[in-house]
Amino acid sequence: MSDFNLANGGISLRADEDGNQTTDTLLEVKSLFVEYVTEFTVVRAVRDLSFTVRRGEVFALVGESGCGKTTAALAVMGLVPPPARVRSAGIWFDGVAMDRMSRRQLDGIRGNRISVIFQQPHASLNPVHTIGDQVAEVLRVHRRTTAAVARARAIELLDRVGIPGARRRERSYPHELSGGMAQRVMIAMAIALDPDLLIADEPTSALDVTIQAQILDLLRDLSTESRTAVILITHDLGVVAEMANRVAVMYAGQIVESASVDAILRDPHHPYTAGLIAATPSVGERPNRLTTIPGRVPELTSIVEGCTFEPRCSRRPDWSMAHSGEPPVSTPVPDHLVRCWLYAEDSK
Amino acid sequence: MTESFVEVLELSKHFPIRSGWFQKATLKIKAVDGVSFSIAPGETLAVVGESGSGKTTLGRAMLRLTQPTAGTVSVEGVDIASIGGRELLDVRRKLQIIFQDPYSSLDPRLPIGASVAEGPAIHHMGSRTEQRERVIIALRRVGLDEHQMARFPHEFSGGQRQRIGIARAIAVEPKLIVADEPVSALDVSVQAQILNLMRTLQEELGLAYVFIVHDLGVVNFMADRVLVMYFGRIVEQASRKDLFSSPAHPYTAALLSAVPMTKPRLRRTRIVLKGEIPDPLAPPSGCHFHPRCWLREKLGNPSRCSTEAPSLLPASVGSDRLVACHYASDVS
Numbered sequence: 195m196s197d198f199n200l201a202n203g204g205i206s207l208r209a210d211e212d213g214n215q216t217t218d219t220l221l222e223v224k225s226l227f228v229e230y231v232t233e234f235t236v237v238r239a240v241r242d243l244s245f246t247v248r249r250g251e252v253f254a255l256v257g258e259s260g261c262g263k264t265t266a267a268l269a270v271m272g273l274v275p276p277p278a279r280v281r282s283a284g285i286w287f288d289g290v291a292m293d294r295m296s297r298r299q300l301d302g303i304r305g306n307r308i309s310v311i312f313q314q315p316h317a318s319l320n321p322v323h324t325i326g327d328q329v330a331e332v333l334r335v336h337r338r339t340t341a342a343v344a345r346a347r348a349i350e351l352l353d354r355v356g357i358p359g360a361r362r363r364e365r366s367y368p369h370e371l372s373g374g375m376a377q378r379v380m381i382a383m384a385i386a387l388d389p390d391l392l393i394a395d396e397p398t399s400a401l402d403v404t405i406q407a408q409i410l411d412l413l414r415d416l417s418t419e420s421r422t423a424v425i426l427i428t429h430d431l432g433v434v435a436e437m438a439n440r441v442a443v444m445y446a447g448q449i450v451e452s453a454s455v456d457a458i459l460r461d462p463h464h465p466y467t468a469g470l471i472a473a474t475p476s477v478g479e480r481p482n483r484l485t486t487i488p489g490r491v492p493e494l495t496s497i498v499e500g501c502t503f504e505p506r507c508s509r510r511p512d513w514s515m516a517h518s519g520e521p522p523v524s525t526p527v528p529d530h531l532v533r534c535w536l537y538a539e540d541s542k
Numbered sequence: 543m544t545e546s547f548v549e550v551l552e553l554s555k556h557f558p559i560r561s562g563w564f565q566k567a568t569l570k571i572k573a574v575d576g577v578s579f580s581i582a583p584g585e586t587l588a589v590v591g592e593s594g595s596g597k598t599t600l601g602r603a604m605l606r607l608t609q610p611t612a613g614t615v616s617v618e619g620v621d622i623a624s625i626g627g628r629e630l631l632d633v634r635r636k637l638q639i640i641f642q643d644p645y646s647s648l649d650p651r652l653p654i655g656a657s658v659a660e661g662p663a664i665h666h667m668g669s670r671t672e673q674r675e676r677v678i679i680a681l682r683r684v685g686l687d688e689h690q691m692a693r694f695p696h697e698f699s700g701g702q703r704q705r706i707g708i709a710r711a712i713a714v715e716p717k718l719i720v721a722d723e724p725v726s727a728l729d730v731s732v733q734a735q736i737l738n739l740m741r742t743l744q745e746e747l748g749l750a751y752v753f754i755v756h757d758l759g760v761v762n763f764m765a766d767r768v769l770v771m772y773f774g775r776i777v778e779q780a781s782r783k784d785l786f787s788s789p790a791h792p793y794t795a796a797l798l799s800a801v802p803m804t805k806p807r808l809r810r811t812r813i814v815l816k817g818e819i820p821d822p823l824a825p826p827s828g829c830h831f832h833p834r835c836w837l838r839e840k841l842g843n844p845s846r847c848s849t850e851a852p853s854l855l856p857a858s859v860g861s862d863r864l865v866a867c868h869y870a871s872d873v874s
Contacts, residue, residue, distance in 0.1 A: 258730060259729055403758070407800035407815075408815075435802060435804045473730050475757070475759035475760050477801055487731035490731075
């Protein structure tokens with residue numbers, strides 16, 4: 195089984211206050227699988243996914259719809275309910291095995307040390323409570339804060355995420371807010387307990403571009419100021435370029451390439467990554483035709499052995515090689531991992 | 543200037559808000575407010591703006607899918623409000639529309655062949671056999687084939703459904719297609735296929751497009767000219783080249799700078815706008831953009847911005863580039 199562990203190389207050990215050795219790795223996921231089993235088929239939504247997130251960094255999971263990026267992040271949180279089957283070789287959060295935690299232990303981490311922001315803020319907020327109450331509730335549930343203290347802190351948080359007139363606006367209901375403002379409320383709730391990890395699932399996809407710019411700036415500031423790590427789930431390579439330090443590109447449930455953002459955008463190795471970058475219309479030079487990736491994403495039920503991108507690949511080596519099994523993960527350049535037969539020679 | 547195909551003059555669409563005992567129209571939302579522009583044959587005009595800017599309403603009012611409150615739309619020199627019957631039907635044939643959502647814009651109970659055949663039948667385009675021929679040609683042009691005619695929309699992917707939508711539009715030999723966010727529901731790899739297809743069809747059939755879109759990358763790929771809308775009004779109208787190389791309106795400049803770029807060398811200093819698109823029931827006085835305007839702030843908040851609505855005027859003498867800003871010369 196191939197291992198997509200990115201932690202080796204560049205891990206610095208440092209001592210915490212008690213003198214214990216801690217690494218810079220905050221989250222480590224090893225060989226995660228998520229499958230949906232129905233009477234007739236098995237949908238293999240996430241296959242053999244391994245990645246690490248370091249403290250304070252923005253790590254992007256990028257891919258098109260149905261590639262498994264959201265499922266993967268939810269599975270890490272233990273939020274993919276049965277009948278889905280989730281298994282992994284281990285998920286460690288801050289050195290503790292999350293996949294072996296009880297429900298009670300998980301609840302101590304979820305929403306507290308790990309929090310999530312979803313794409314549709316209006317669908318995630320409770321329509322019958324004021325936004326101030328909803329932010330305060332987080333503090334009251336997890337920190338057992340008194341109502342008055344929680345309220346004061348909620349106003350501070352709403353102010354922190356850039357809601358003008360927070361003292362007045364905390365009495366607003368979600369329907370009175372625009373999409374951008376509602377997303378700010380979601381962020382206020384997510385950072386209320388000063389989490390170590392923030393999972394942001396397409397946080398700006400429903401927003402206009404000038405509002406998107408505001409929200410991305412806010413997330414970046416929060417991440418730098420409080421050393422909160424962010425897993426940014428997105429389909430938009432532009433957002434990745436602006437926000438992330440490292441990125442993993444997903445295709446049909448697998449990570450096909452992973453490296454620093456600059457390395458991926460400057461020198462994409464996997465034909466899918468290269469195709470995705472070339473297919474994105476930019477505001478720079480105008481080509482006569484956009485580069486396309488022929489065909490479409492495979493059905494996750496019909497995944498055959500071998501490379502899943504092969505039918506759409508413009509650079510496929512020879513047929514028998516592409517079908518001879520899972521492409522190996524190789525490291526053509528340090529810290530740059532590719533799952534592709536083209537680089538099998540470079541594998542060390 | 544070439545002879546224009548469509549001429550839109552002072553087009554407005556206001557939606558009354560009724561309230562109180564007698565449902566009196568107490569307020570109105572000016573979704574489109576006195577918009578004028580023209581489209582030459584075979585040209586692509588992109589209409590850009592954020593949600594609530596009125597770009598979709600503009601497209602609909604232009605086609606009379608919604609009755610405009612004021613203003614005229616002339617097609618080949620004829621005011622479409624003054625005609626009816628066969629004449630109007632023929633104008634409707636020449637102007638087609640493609641919608642954003644390829645899932646809800648096709649009748650789920652109609653095989654796609656029948657769906658594409660509706661247009662040619664309504665417009666009596668030849669005999670039954672000829673109409674069928676047209677359907678097959680239209681489907682082939684968009685990359686589908688006749689064997690798929692009996693299939694239903696749910697059997698197709700999002701990208702293929704958008705192809706069917708395009709086939710429906712081109713089956714009646716239109717001269718202009720209003721495309722309302724035709725690719726924003728699609729994944730990048732599929733989006734590129736559809737955009738290429740639309741470019742090819744334009745070259746082959748001499749189509750003009752009104753491309754209503756929020757993605758500036760798509761605008762850059764498709765447009766010849768661009769209208770930038772803010773709050774129901776045009777704030778800038780320019781050729782694609784001019785607009786992307788040197789935006790003349792402070793809003794356009796902010797919009798361009800907010801686009802996340804994949805190529806690091808293309809990144810520019812970002813102008814982050816404060817605040818949001820204002821409440822449509824209480825539009826800001828003077829220039830609608832003034833409460834968010836970075837240029838106004840830089841110029842020390844001149845009172846003219848909040849008192850006097852700027853007119854859409856040539857950026858310089860004789861220029862075909864129009865801009866609605868009192869201080870447009872200070873933008874660059």
